[in-house]
Every structure is written in structure tokens, then in C-alpha cells.
Amino acid sequence: xxxxxPCAIIFVMLDTHFVRSNLxxxxxxxxxxxxxxxxxxxxxxxxxxxxxxxxxxxxxxxxNKVARETGFLKKSGAxxxxxxxxxxxxxxxxxxLEKELAAVEAEFQDFLLNIPNLFHDSVPVGGDPxxxxxxxEWGDKPVFAFPPRPHWELGExxxxxxxxxxxxxxxxxxxxYFDGLARLERVLVQFMLDVHTGEHGYxxxxxxxxxxxxxxxxTGNLPKFKDDLFKVEGYNLYLVPTAEVPLTNLHRxxxxxxxxxxxxxxxxxxxxxxxxxSHGKDIRGLVRQHQFNKxxxxxxxxxxxxYAELEELTAxxxxxxxxxxxxxxxxVLCSGDLSxxxxxxxxxxxxxPARADYLEISSCSNxxxxxxxxxxxxxxxxxxxxxxxxxxxxxGLAVGRTVAAIMENYQDAEGRVRVPEAxxxxxxxxxxx
RNA sequence: GGAGGGAUGGCAGAGCGGUCGAAUGCGGCGGUCUUGAAAACCGUUGUCCCUUUACGGGGACCGUGGGUUCGAAUCCUACUCCCUCCGCCA
Numbered sequence: 001x002x003x004x005x006p007c008a009i010i011f012v013m014l015d016t017h018f019v020r021s022n023l024x025x026x027x028x029x030x031x032x033x034x035x036x037x038x039x040x041x042x043x044x045x046x047x048x049x050x051x052x053x054x055x056x057x058x059x060x061x062x063x064n065k066v067a068r069e070t071g072f073l074k075k076s077g078a079x080x081x082x083x084x085x086x087x088x089x090x091x092x093x094x095x096x097l098e099k100e101l102a103a104v105e106a107e108f109q110d111f112l113l114n115i116p117n118l119f120h121d122s123v124p125v126g127g128d129p130x131x132x133x134x135x136x137e138w139g140d141k142p143v144f145a146f147p148p149r150p151h152w153e154l155g156e157x158x159x160x161x162x163x164x165x166x167x168x169x170x171x172x173x174x175x176x177y178f179d180g181l182a183r184l185e186r187v188l189v190q191f192m193l194d195v196h197t198g199e200h201g202y203x204x205x206x207x208x209x210x211x212x213x214x215x216x217x218x219t220g221n222l223p224k225f226k227d228d229l230f231k232v233e234g235y236n237l238y239l240v241p242t243a244e245v246p247l248t249n250l251h252r253x254x255x256x257x258x259x260x261x262x263x264x265x266x267x268x269x270x271x272x273x274x275x276x277x278s279h280g281k282d283i284r285g286l287v288r289q290h291q292f293n294k295x296x297x298x299x300x301x302x303x304x305x306x307y308a309e310l311e312e313l314t315a316x317x318x319x320x321x322x323x324x325x326x327x328x329x330x331x332v333l334c335s336g337d338l339s340x341x342x343x344x345x346x347x348x349x350x351x352x353p354a355r356a357d358y359l360e361i362s363s364c365s366n367x368x369x370x371x372x373x374x375x376x377x378x379x380x381x382x383x384x385x386x387x388x389x390x391x392x393x394x395x396g397l398a399v400g401r402t403v404a405a406i407m408e409n410y411q412d413a414e415g416r417v418r419v420p421e422a423x424x425x426x427x428x429x430x431x432x433x
Numbered sequence: 434g435g436a437g438g439g440a441u442g443g444c445a446g447a448g449c450g451g452u453c454g455a456a457u458g459c460g461g462c463g464g465u466c467u468u469g470a471a472a473a474c475c476g477u478u479g480u481c482c483c484u485u486u487a488c489g490g491g492g493a494c495c496g497u498g499g500g501u502u503c504g505a506a507u508c509c510u511a512c513u514c515c516c517u518c519c520g521c522c523a
Contacts, residue, residue: 053484067504091503
């Protein structure tokens with residue numbers, strides 16, 4: 001196991017050569033994501049950096065030569081003072097150049113780290129969620145003989161959800177579950193993992209729930225999205241915002257064997273998010289909490305297979321909703337709605353009767369080599385060449401939202417909730433919560 | 434928390450401050466031999482960056498950062514991680 005310093009080093013999100021020789025394309029794609037791209041600034045920093053680099057390396061080369069010759073002279077007993085002075089002079093010049101270079105390098109890294117991933121050509125171009133495209137819908141929306149109630153009302157009335165006490169114990173945006181509902185959440189985790197490991201071929205992982213900064217840089221959460229994270233005071237540790245972070249970084253700084261790809265992992269973790277900037281949004285219920293449970297699917301694959309793997313991964317997530325008989329639709333996100341790191345994303349949205357609308361319950365993305373570059377994850381092909389892997393992940397599923405969806409879709413006129421058929425074995429055959 | 438030991442190439446394991454990017458073994462790759470395989474033998478085998486149309490040239494990297502020196506894998510220092518022992522603790 002290689003140890004890491006507190007700070008991650010040389011991270012490059014897009015290949016600098018690629019950016020350099022495809023400036024127009026990069027600018028176009030970045031700006032289609034709604035983020036300005038200062039191509040002139042890139043060119044300026046890039047040129048300055050390379051100039052300084054070759055200058056200082058030239059001086060180093062001379063210094064190395066002088067030092068070597070000094071060694072030989074010393075051995076033969078000849079005077080070396082003149083050589084030593086020359087070397088000291090060179091060191092001074094190198095020091096000056098390197099100081100300048102370090103500043104430029106930092107600026108360059110910062111610039112690169114803040115360029116989002118480029119979207120795939122199959123992604124619809126558009127500025128807002130209105131440009132997302134619905135690909136398919138599944139299931140029959142339940143018909144009620146009464147107005148369906150929101151899950152938080154059902155829960156609070158039944159005494160199985162308690163937001164008041166959660167606020168006392170922790171604060172806003174937390175929940176306490178009791179009884180059958182607590183069991184439902186636990187059972188769903190197990191059900192999802194059982195399906196993904198048993199039927200879809202994922203390897204089960206139980207990762208740490210605290211991760212260091214290098215891991216977060218690897219997945220693209222840092223440096224740009226620091227405010228979304230909970231940091232542990234006094235430590236270089238953060239609460240995981242998703243299992244994607246520990247799972248992706250499982251193979252940070254590694255070269256994988258192509259013959260063993262794709263690697264498929266499934267993990268349950270709680271997820272912690274500050275939800276900075278979401279004040280007033282989804283304040284009621286289980287939809288937007290500081291802490292929620294999620295089963296995450298993650299794949300490491302070769303570039304040629306990554307889009308086929310994305311389809312499969314999305315189907316794996318959908319399979320859970322099908323087994324639970326929850327109606328859903330799947331959409332492809334447009335360029336403007338894509339996350340920072342993603343090249344293509346499918347959102348799976350579950351039907352929520354009380355709001356009579358769909359709610360995102362899974363997000364399945366192909367990051368291509370974006371995270372692999374940041375986290376240095378490569379594979380070695382049969383020809384012996386090393387190449388960056390592609391990483392993909394998706395929720396399979398967000399558990400709290402699944403609970404909410406079950407409550408609302410399976411409610412009856414008395415405000416009770418039926419247990420979905422597929423979960424009955426986990427409830428000792430019981431059919432009500 | 435206290436006391437020690439350690440960190441070198443895919444792995445194992447050397448390395449008087451100066452031709453050390455690094456001996457050696459294993460593994461990997463190519464070849465000879467063989468009907469084939471094994472064995473044996475021969476050769477080969479790190480990553481990143483800058484530059485060059487190319488051949489090539491140059492730089493960095495021996496856990497990480499800083500320092501000493503004309504010159505550092507080798508010396509000093511701080512940090513991180515790992516191992517052993519003691520204490521404490523789910």
C-alpha cells in the first residue's frame with residue numbers, strides 16, 4: 001500500500017496535449033455545459049510553463065555536468081574551487097526559476113482541475129433540465145380512491161418517522177425512523193445488495209465512511225465542491241458524500257490487468273452532504289437530508305466498452321425498481337444539466353404519487369477517463385501499453401428515497417403501507433409495515 | 434497514549450555521499466533447444482515531463498515535504514503509513 005501525503009499531487013483532468021491541440025472543441029463543449037472557458041488564459045499559462053520548464057531543465061543539465069566533473073577532479077587531486085563556484089551560481093539561478101515555475105504550475109493545475117469533463121456526443125445539448133430527454137417509462141402509476149398522502153405525513157401519523165426529535169438530536173435535515181420503517185430501510189439495503197451481487201455480478205464492498213482529500217480530488221469533489229462536504233475538524237478526513245469516493249479510490253495509483261476488467265463493485269454506505277445552496281428546497285420528508293443511505297454501483301472498464309457498460313449499469317439499477325414494482329422513467333441529461341465530472345448521465349426517476357411527479361432516485365454516469373486521470377488509474381493491455389481506465393457509477397438505489405417511494409405508492413386508505421412482494425421474505429412474510 | 438523497528442523497480446532484497454535509474458533473485462516478455470511442455474541457456478523488462486517531423490537530446494522520481502553539500506537512494510529534519518511490544522477502548 002502506497003502512502004499519500006496530505007495533498008494530492010500532479011492531477012490532470014483532461015489530457016493537456018488534448019486540450020492544447022483541441023482548444024476550440026474544448027471551449028465549445030465546456031461552454032455548452034454553461035461554464036466559461038478562458039482559452040487565451042490557458043494558452044498563456046501553458047506557454048509560460050513550458051518556457052520555464054525547459055529553461056530550468058537546461059540549467060539543471062549544466063549543473064549536473066559540473067558536479068560530475070568536480071567529482072572526477074577531486075579524485076585526481078586537481079583544484080575544484082572554480083567549478084564549485086560555478087555550480088553555486090547555477091543553483092541560485094535554478095532556484096529563482098523554480099520558484100517562478102512552482103507558481104505557474106500551481107496556476108496551471110488549478111485551471112485544469114476546474115475544467116469540467118467533456119460530454120459525450122450522444123448527449124443532447126441544452127442549458128437547463130428542460131432539454132433532458134425521457135428515454136423510457138416503466139410501470140403503471142397506482143390509482144387511488146383517495147388523495148394519496150406524502151410519505152412524511154404517513155410516517156409521522158404512524159409514529160414511524162420523527163423529524164422533531166431528529167432536529168433535537170442533530171438538527172434540520174435529519175430523520176429518525178422507528179419500527180417497520182426502520183426495518184424497511186435496513187431490509188432495502190440488504191435486498192439491493194443481494195440482487196446486485198447475486199444476479200448482476202457485482203462484488204460486495206464495505207468501505208470506510210471517512211476519506212482523505214486526495215480521494216476527493218480523485219473523484220472530482222475537490223477542490224471545486226468543498227462546500228458540499230462535511231469535514232472532520234482537526235483531521236484530513238471528510239464524511240463520504242457517496243460510496244463512489246471510496247470505491248473509485250480503491251484503485252487510485254494502480255494499474256489494473258485488462259483481462260480482469262470490468263471490475264464491478266457494489267457498496268452500501270451512508271452519504272453525508274451539507275446541501276449548501278439548497279435552502280428551502282425539499283424541506284419536508286426524506287428527500288433531501290444531510291445523511292442518507294445508498295447502495296452504489298461502480299465499474300472500472302476499458303474505454304471501448306464503457307458505453308455498453310453504462311447501459312447495463314443503468315439496467316441493473318432499474319431492475320431494483322422493477323422488482324419493487326415502482327413506476328419510473330429514465331432520462332438522459334442534457335449538457336447543461338450534467339455534473340462536473342460526467343461525460344454522460346442517465347437519471348432514473350421514481351413516481352411519487354403525493355407530488356404527482358417523478359423524483360430522481362438514481363443517477364448513472366460514465367466519467368470516461370476524467371476520474372482515472374485525477375486518480376491515476378490505468379490498465380495494461382495485451383500489447384503492454386498503459387492507458388487510463390474508464391470509471392462509471394450509479395445509485396442502485398438511494399435508499400431513503402426508495403422508502404419514501406414505497407410509502408407513497410403502497411399506501412392504503414387507512415394510511416398503512418403494504419410491503420412490496422419482493423420484500424416479504426425479508427419481513428417474515430408480513431404484508432404490512 | 435508510551436517504547437522500538439521499517440518504507441528502494443510487479444514481488445523479494447542489496448546499495449563506502451560522486452559513471453546508481455539503481456546489484457541480485459523471482460516473476461513478465463522475446464528467442465534457442467523440444468513433437469509439445471518443463472528444465473537449461475541467451476537476450477529483454479519502471480513511470481512521468483519537456484524538446485525533436487524523425488533518429489535523438491534533456492529533466493524529475495528510491496514513502497512525502499524541507500534542509501546540508503560542488504554533488505544525496507545514501508547525511509539532517511518534520512510529517513505520513515506499516516510492523517512489534519505496553520497501556521486504553523467498541
